[in-house]
Amino acid sequence: MTRHPFSYRLPGILGALAIAGLSPAAQAQPSDSPEEKTLPTVTVTVGKQSQALDAIAASVTMHDGESLEAEGVTRLESLEQITPGLTFQPFGQGGVNSPVMRGVSAQFFSFSSSTLLLVDGVPTLMAQGFDDGLLDLERVEVMRGPQSTLYGRNAEAGVISIHTRKPDNTPRAALSTELSSRSGRALRFSLSRPLVKDTLYASISGEWRQQDGFINNLTTGQREDDRERRNVKLALRWTPDTRTDATLRFARQEFHDGAALWGSPSSPRVTVRSNTPSWNRSTGDTLALDVAHEFGGGIKLRSITAYNSFHDRIQQDTDFQPAEMLYIARNHRFSNLSQELRLEGRAGTSRWLVGLYADRDDHDLLNTQKLPAAVSRSAASLRGQSTALFTNWTIPLGPQWTLEAGARVERTEIDFTPTGSASQSAGNTSVSPKLALQYQFTPSTQAYASISQGVRTGGFNVFVPAADYAAYTPEKLRSFEIGIKGTLAGQRLRYSAALYYMQMRQMQVQQMPMPGMVYITNAASGHSTGAEFELDWVMGQGWQLKSGLALNRTRFDRFQDGTNIYDGNRNPFAPDASGHVSLRYDAPAKWHVQAQMYGVGKVYLDAANRYSRNGYGMVNLQAGRSFGPWEISGYVRNATNKRYDAVGYQNGIVTVYSPPREFGVRLTWRL
Template identity: 50%
Template sequence: MQNNGLKKVAVLLLLWGSGVSSVAQGEGLPVINVTANKVVQAEEEVPSSLAVIWGETLADAGASDIGDLARYTPGLSFQPFGQSGTSLPVMRGLTSGATTFSSSVLMLIDGVPVVSGQGFDHNLLGVERVEVLRGPQSTLYGRNAEAGVISLHTRQPDEGPYAEMEATLGSRDLTSLRVDAAQPLVPERLYLGISGEWRQQDGFVENLTDGNEADDRQRQSGRLSLRWLPAKDTDVTLRYGRLDYRDSAAPWGRAESKSRRVTSVDPGSNDSSGDDVSLDVRHALGPDLTLRSITARREIRDRVTQDTDLTPAQRFAVGRDQRLTTLSQELRLERQGDEGQSRWVLGLYGDRDDHQLQFEQRNPMGTQRSEATLEAENLALFGQWTLPLGERWRLTPGLRIEQSRVALTPRGAGQRSERWDDVTSQLALQYRLGDDDWLYARYAEGFRAGGFNAFSAQSDYPGYEPEQVASYELGIKGTALSQRLRYGLASYWMTIDDMQVQQVIQPGSVQITNAAAARSQGVELDIDYLLGGHWTLQAGLALNRTRFREFNDLSGDHAGHHNPFAPDISGRLGLRYDSPQGWYAQANLSGMSKTYLDAANRFSRPGHALLDLAGGYQQGPWQLGVYVNNTADRQYDAVGLLNGTIREYSPPREIGLRVGVSL
């Protein structure tokens, strides 16, 4: 019923959008320049499905973590997990498990890669825009971009000093204090930027044992950037970031309990943290030629305890104490080129993982502890070239040669290691229909790194091979109606081989294997429309069908089943009004279809639609805003995690009041 409703909304939107020529003419939508292909180009010129979300939209809606992006990006979702600091993204039907330490979607924060689900988070403070590039991008971005890329671009300090402070009060005793500021230290030479947040909120799952909420949240974060312009052609930025969680348990309950109540002596805690430091250097070798180097170190401390039977007996529980460290270096040469000229990027990339892993599981038979060291090294040479073929045609080939090595050393056992060589390619052909309208066809390959089962019940800690993707995409994008309408429409078909899946080896024992193959196909639509009279409409729809071609384990034959965590339908419809008098109002309706939680398709999260509202007013330096998320207080619990035993409760309605000042 809900799926049919989403389809009707999409059809009505397309019909309505095609008949808007009677709207009074005025200024069109601004040109959006993006760096999705590691060179600056207009959004319409990128031969891939691409969505851009503005930081202002996210801030006005009270968005506070990376999971909130899903409400504004059809085709992007996150697996139900419930623990802050760990997010497992889903795009085009492709997913990854937390124990692979390798994500199927790459996140970049000002160019710094985030390659695993642990640490896949950001508080969105100071973000100017988010570029979400859908589909395999492994040629430019490597092993963790087989399904797409999420690229966050934060505000950079420059000659214009600014200081913004904001306080938010809201539901369940929400209290948030934020600051974002920058100041030139030496005019035209040295700039300092600083931002920070303190946030806490009571949970919504009542623990009947002590009368308190089981899932309280508290977070502190800070970022520092120092930008230096030593010469006219050189730009150097040093960044440091820190993020700490002091949370209680995940919002979990027993699968049969709908009441958001548990009875646990100690539900659990999350004391995870992360920090990163990076050095970003740009040097112009000529008018169109730039050399760029990004050096980074990220360390994630994943420290979690969680009761998993959520009864006074506490017979089942898990615990993690993991330190994940990644060093990365990218060096690339970029040629921008003017209109009608070729553009290219050529680069070297390398990274090294050094992970210290510790996992503990308690059951009625006792407590099992596993410890291991996981090391990985990757080295790649990549390039991509956009070549004009006459006035209307463009050809963009790309190639990446990558070598990776993974070594696992379990405590008390010998080391296991494996090495892989991967070559990925892409080829895009574009045809210019008009000034800003492009038709494109793209073939792209993607892959996700192989590894070992660090916490396997089997003594040989079996390994698994890289996952391979081949994608074919057709699309059209551009502007219409005197640039008041920006559109993008893409259709794709993908094959996934050596698919990394969680397989039941024996009752009570699961591990990652390459036991499956699948096909994924779908359509993605994005629309921005300037209605006139200060109204803006944004809409999107993503249809995806990902099904196993083959997959067998002890729980049965899963051929034809949905890939877990991948919805068939997701969409959004957003409307915003910006008044000349300084006030604004926005509404966002987002939704997705039923999502299965296991390969047998026995457990699921229901389809749902969420309405978020926001409004505010600015007078001089002062700003006042209010938002209401999940306005209808819709409950859409994920029922059946951990082999059918756990229900992840969906968050209830949240109301927030924001007060800010700009200095």
Template identity: 55%
Template sequence: MNHSHSALNRALLLTLPMLALPVVTSAQNLPESAICSAVAELPAVTVTADKTERPLEKVAASVAVIDGLELEQSQVTGMEQLEGRIPGLSFQPFGQAGLNAPVMRGLTANFNTFSTSTLLLVDSVPVHTAQGFEDAMLDVDRIEVLRGPQSTLYGRNAEAGVIAIHSLPMDNTPRARVSADIGSRNKRGLRFSLSRPLVEDTLYVSISGSWLKQDGFITNTYTGGKADDRERGNLKLGLRWTPSAATDAVLRYARQDYDDGAALWGAPAAAREHIASGTNSWNRSKGQSLALDASHAFSSGLRLRSITAWSDFTDDIQQDTDFMPADITHIRRDHRLRMFSQEFRLEGQLGAADWLAGVYADHNDTDLHNVGRRMMRVEDLRADQKSRTLAVFTHWNLPFSDAWSLSAGARLERSKIEIAPQGTARKDLDWTHFSPKLALQYQFSPEHQWYVSASRGIRTGGFNALSAASDYAAFEPEKKLVLRNRL
């Protein structure tokens, strides 16, 4: 298979110059004005970093954008592959699919805290934990990465930044795409996407999915087989309804399933590709989400938007940790994390200024079950953890002139978390956070700007839910204030 790919690549490389030659020859015979007019201008990049559609160069924030076409051409199919493409972004290595703890500009959080310092938004569905911090990059329009504190608009766990994944819009343009992947270790994969109107100008539908299966590379010398086979599937469904030019409603459902063998860990005293494990290891995690994003524009110029999101992720793994034939030490997790969130916001203009104001609430319900075996001792921890958040926020963009503008915003957020460990008294804590933001911007050319900003980020506090030895000790929220000057 590799030899055939190399031959094909060489043939394409030899053919491309011949295909380009007639184009170059024709261009040489054209007048300069015709050549200039034939050069296509790059389309303007529009982002929603401040929850309002705005050209990238007019946003007073550090925003990196990756186009969906670039993701497809680079064969990016997971979050970890964003490393190296986004400066300052990396992920803690765990070797477990579906679990990614982001590190943004050095800020991160232990995955056992069930919170992250960087917020993930997938089509308006918030992900606040390392568990479920993943996406298969199906039918993506763009990824916006906001670096630096973003809690004013995005609330808790946007202490270091936000990663927002936007799917391609459903409209009157039908599209279809299918690709297959074959590789070493019996790798087989399939990706597809389809979108089309059911009723032109009114009702649209989309479906996309992926499936991947591959044999492992870690040999279990005790059982004689591979320990880390991989199989996973992803599905996304979309439905859009536009009954009028003023009303738009988008319903999206997403699902991810993992059926993997052992995590990609190596034995401490042996080569990584060989273990001798008598304890079965697996990752059978799964997740699903549902989001309804609806908006209506009133004749007065105001726009009301409602975003309702629900997610459910099960972190189901067992992993040998000594890689010995006898079951001496292993870990077992069976966590279920459920979240419901609701946001309402009103957008409008006041003279030359545009503004938005909103209210946000969410409820998290987490069932925790963690088993740790060490020699003859087995620690079996069970706990229920719940949290609630309520916030009000606003954001304004105030132009002083054609070149100078000011962005200002504030968020007041109330969070409460409680834990009920099995056999131990219930505990609860609550906090109130104020997250302001102020940015002064000077647009000295259409494509370039200078800005100075001050913003505050918050990562919520909680309990050490997996440590009975510490009596489930609490940890306080993290707060980060950043002053930034950028040209």
């Protein structure tokens, strides 16, 4: 991949900033000018306790809701363009996203993820349903590195935590309409207000989005991949006194799409000749009760009770020809009922947290595979339960040293019953410790070193009767990390840098020896080495620069699949480099312009490293003007119309097409 110039210069720039941050004399004093903008102090809850972002002994990116809205970020997968170390596997179906964090990926058919998604504290533990409309946001926190100590299984490589605004005494309202290329139309709204002052509040937000496809069906004359998405979120908050805060939330997302962004590697680009209907009719629902109560002595109780479900319902042609020879269909129903209780408080100068977590999975699976000679249907039920006890302590060791120590013990049990066959069971107990040491050089600069362990749950090959539905064991990851972060120039520049080394054991690797047969084995061990850099700089006179760079090398140490030896191969879907830089200007006359460049390196689509998606660079542009409560803006995504198809997905039989350039205009009204 041809690397952009900023990818060479940024590490050196950040290294110089880190060295400068070690000296108190190097810290610029805050400006006395009230007109000079500075970066706000950011509070996050990555450790399940409120902390300043710059004081956390971990690699964390925080995106506040106002910035995401201003930049037009309305899709979860767009976070990869502004978050170093995070990418998503190319798949092409709405509602299903498999994240790749620090080169660690998970397989769709394992029904587990390597990175956990939390939406207002509610976990999504698999690629199916790994999505969110980013409505009425307060912030998004992205935590890199193992987070299983506090978040349990499937937080092996990190956590994406989405926080929606809580309704309060302040009335808020916003309405946004959008028109874009390929007949794109969108409507987004949010409304929040008190029902009883200081006691009862409510909010609602929603989205409807529709766009024509770009894949031409030469047989029917239609576009195959039309998209329609609907989202709604409701919240009812109750604060009967100053110590109690309870919020009841409901969220629903619906996908009414055409085909996935798939075609044949042997056909002309973005064309199919299919006569087999392809569609996506998936839905997801979440209901959650979040209660916080503060006792005397500063002890706080938090309870999150949640039910999260996703109905993965699709049909997809895979031969892309008029004759109905090959297709796949899924009718999977996933549900997870979870309960978390935790207490936090102080013991002298130390902060402590203890918690109990339990959940239950209840999945019904139906997979259909059309082959030239027959149609096969595989039905099964997958039941699971998990219980965990965890704790975390932050202990000052002196004026500048702080120790953070935590551990989690989690027991997971799985029962698998294929229709017409005997049930199988598997269980595992995992221990996920974490230890971090932090040194505060100055009030605005700190360095840290940490060691932690992550785990991804095991399972069964639920659609491989030929292998007797073989089980695979949990994947475990151990991480060593050092980093430095802080602010400079009177808090007009925030920077962070991290180096890490990770060891993976019993890696879960997906294999597909023939169309329709997918299985997962623990045949590999590997390691990942990398570095991450971030810079957020308020340059003055209305200018702001944001940039990030991730360098990663994830390789198999040992991997033998039958007679095939894959030692030294790259882990599928793991780029060696990714980065972004954006420059925005906000004029005193209430207009703005913004340019962003995002680049990512080549990724392989299989363990044999035969098929790949080439590296690419993308340019996004935006400009707008505010008129009182109104704002109009225009944008161009993928301005250079860059192609980045994943050629050879599904063991060589599928190309996942990249979307073309998109133009749009957005009109927004805010109260």
